[in-house]
Amino acid sequence: xxxxxxxxxxxxxxxxxxxxxxxxxxxxxxxxxxxxxxxxxxxxxxxxxxxxxxxxxxxxxxxxxxxxxxxxxxxxxxxxxxxxxxxxxxxxxxxxxxxxxxxxxxxxxxxxxxxxxxxxxxxxxxxxxxxxx
Numbered sequence: 001x002x003x004x005x006x007x008x009x010x011x012x013x014x015x016x017x018x019x020x021x022x023x024x025x026x027x028x029x030x031x032x033x034x035x036x037x038x039x040x041x042x043x044x045x046x047x048x049x050x051x052x053x054x055x056x057x058x059x060x061x062x063x064x065x066x067x068x069x070x071x072x073x074x075x076x077x078x079x080x081x082x083x084x085x086x087x088x089x090x091x092x093x094x095x096x097x098x099x100x101x102x103x104x105x106x107x108x109x110x111x112x113x114x115x116x117x118x119x120x121x122x123x124x125x126x127x128x129x130x131x132x133x
Contacts, residue, residue: 006097013097016075024075028101032072044068052077065090069105084108 005012009027011019025033039046048068055062056076065083073095083090084104091108093099099107121127 008097008100013078016078016097016100019075024101028072032101032103035070035072045071049074052080056080063090063092066104069103069108071104073099073102073104075100086110 008016025036039049045068048066048071051064053076055064060079061081063081063083065085067085069084077095078097078100080095082093082095082104084093084107086108087110093104093107
């Protein structure tokens with residue numbers, strides 16, 4: 001049985017590690033490309049990129065906590081774990097090949113799903129005079 005390799009836009013994991021920054025920019029969308037071209041005027045994003053490089057060199061298993069939800073996931077971040085703030089807590093985001101080129105905030109949802117239960121006692125006309133016992 002042939003094992004399916006993980007690929008991103010036709011590129012395997014081994015090729016992604018060798019991919020230059022310019023080649024990566026040419027393969028992502030214009031909004032992400034513009035964000036990465038403007039890193040020098042976005043200090044929080046610049047600091048996150050520097051921190052990720054430092055952590056990958058020292059201790060790749062360490063969780064990098066950040067509030068920068070709009071950061072574009074770079075190929076050199078493969079294998080790192082980020083704690084992305086969603087307004088209440090830091091959600092863990094492990095970087096894999098299928099997440100490259102997307103935003104960190106895409107994987108740390110800030111709004112939960114609302115699940116309602118049935119109506120309570122007295123909420124309907126039929127249950128208005130039902131004893132609570």
